[in-house]
Amino acid sequence: MKSTVCIFNVPGYDVDRIEQTVERGLEILGLGIQESKRILLKPNIISQNYPSQCTTTHPGVVEAVVRVLKKRNAAVVIGESSAFYEKGFTEMGFRTSGIQRVADKYDIPTRAFEKHALALFKEPSNRVLPEILLPADIREYDLIVNLPKLKTHMAMYFSGAVKNLFGLVPGGAKYEYHFLNGMGHLCLAHKMCDIVQTVRPGLHIMDAVWGLEGPGPTAMGRPRHTGLIIMAKDPFALDFAAGSIAGYDPAGIPTNAAAIERGLMPSREDIEIKGDFSSLAELPVFDFKKPVISPEQEKNKNTLYKIMAVSPRLVARRCDSCGICARECAVGAIAMSNKPLFNERACLHCYHCFYSCPHHAIKLSGKWYNRVVQVLRRLIRL
Template identity: 30%
Template sequence: MKEKVSLVRCEDYSEENVEDALRESLSLISGIKKFVQRGDKVLLKVNLLMPRKPEAGITTHPAVMKALARMIKERGAEVMIGDSSMWMTNKALKLCGVEEVARELGVKAVNLDTFRPRKVKIKGGKVLKEVYIPSLALDVDVLVSVPKLKAHELTSLTGAVKNLLGLIPGRLKTEVHKTAPDPESFSEALLDIYSVVKPSFAVMDGVISVEGSAGVGGTRKVGVILASDNLLALDTVAGAIIGYKPEDLPVNRMAKKRGLKGVSLKEIEVLGEEISEVAEPRFRKPSRLIRLLGSFPALNPFFTNDYKPVLNRKKCIKCEICIEHCPVGAIKADDEGYPEFDYDKCIQCFCCREGCQAGAIELQESLLAKMISRVMAG
């Protein structure tokens, strides 16, 4: 039997359009009643990368949260909406619109960092042997991944599986990057988490997406809502919409080795729109060199100086968030208070770039890297 992924057009974030698209999307995969029963405690694990307003496009839009929470509440369930952000989760809950949605609907906005983490052993983990997960995420009856479709340097896209990294409390997320610095090992780490934390289903906000880079790229209208009870299948379809073959996604390549389903379009039944009808060929992907090294990690040592984060001093506000969150301590403040990179320590995880609220950290590619990108582009 094929994995089912619904794909529905949604042209904007008006409440009526989002709710109509979401109801149709869920009805195509048997409806919300398949997943939520009266009295259930339900956690919507949204993507709140950092405190940014919804129009920036880097976090799950509140219109999507609101429509989904309303549908679940109609089932007589208790709804909570939350995340553990890269930094300042309480501020993110407010600025990203979660608190307002919670007030309007009478549901709870939750900071996952405030719940006691529990150690979960990962039997057969490829990279992670154990992981700490907030007790709330483990105790609810229904966990829902509600990601934002975005580009990402390490995983090519941020989707339903990558969204689970946000369950790791606070700065422990950076330890995952430290343990798994390249695209393939990082993807294995995500799959390790996915092996012990299984959302009942996922709904993806693909109305307005971020291209180029998850935290600092430009916005691109894709105009879709997707849903599935197989997170890998959902991400495979989302990737196809923005121009990725399934095997282009490092998470898919690692999942295929594990024998997991949903990593090939042949295994998936797309319900609703055809992928070709909503495809966005103009979507700007991350550096082609980084994607190449994700496919051939043995080449990484030969290109460590060919792509690296650099500071745009004109944009930097000296908040020191990049310094605090670098997993390997490769950034320190110079005499003027600006971040300074130690490239001998840098592992090119780009946490600094992804989490920079001012967009002051840019990706610098060498002439060789640019030449490789042009060749790969044909």
């Protein structure tokens, strides 16, 4: 069975042109979005960066997609959970990326996943994660539209459609999932494939107008103009084509390699290129500068996590023992005695307890050097 990937020349972020491009893509893909559907847009907001840094999905792409959906009277929600975990970081990322401005313009709610109800989801076909912590209502949407950014990645070589869905995992649980049930690039890639299999988004629209090369996916990378919008219903086929455009051997990208191993990736012969190009061989190759990945990276990443991580702590004087935090904890890491007791081994650091407490009796606390790192990050906008 053929998997179609639409690739269009789009030199800049003119919203009218991108809107027309998305409409063309929907027609080619045969994806008729019916009226009045509930739709989740999942952009990439890795950090509290500005559009010019090219780490986040550009607001012009988000606005164009919103227009297309609003014409069909869709009830749109824009949701994300930022990769760096402190109070309010996701909401700050919505603002700095320009996406909050788009949401306000079209009266669309934005959702920081860690602030809302969470649940564990099971999928029989999962390889590494038998259950995954996700937004509780993730399967209630009629359509999930994934809006990745074309980027290199220091841990996963390449950040595309599959990698972007890791942002559905709330708060610090993303870092926990780097190490849960095994470590290494391919193991993590299988976890990301597990998320795709659990959530099954219906449409992927990649912002490849400006990409990011070098030590991505954060602002340490360097913006690179590529002038493309890429669309597909199949995230694996999209990543195969997008990885080729960035100058990778597609089979060498860990998420692609995991998908090939599991039979999720269509063969090269079964990937059909349409739009402004007609074959994989015809695609432009930009040969992005690749990140340098050391053998010590997993060890270093674990150290970085310990420096960056914050954990929930009880502010006893504010607690009235209502038990909401324990009831809301999707993984059962909080037990009620007279006061809530936190099981640090079971905690996935999703931080939902912090946001759900009506008395502000839970704080997020890290080591003293955590605050220093966060201040430095804000100053240099990494």
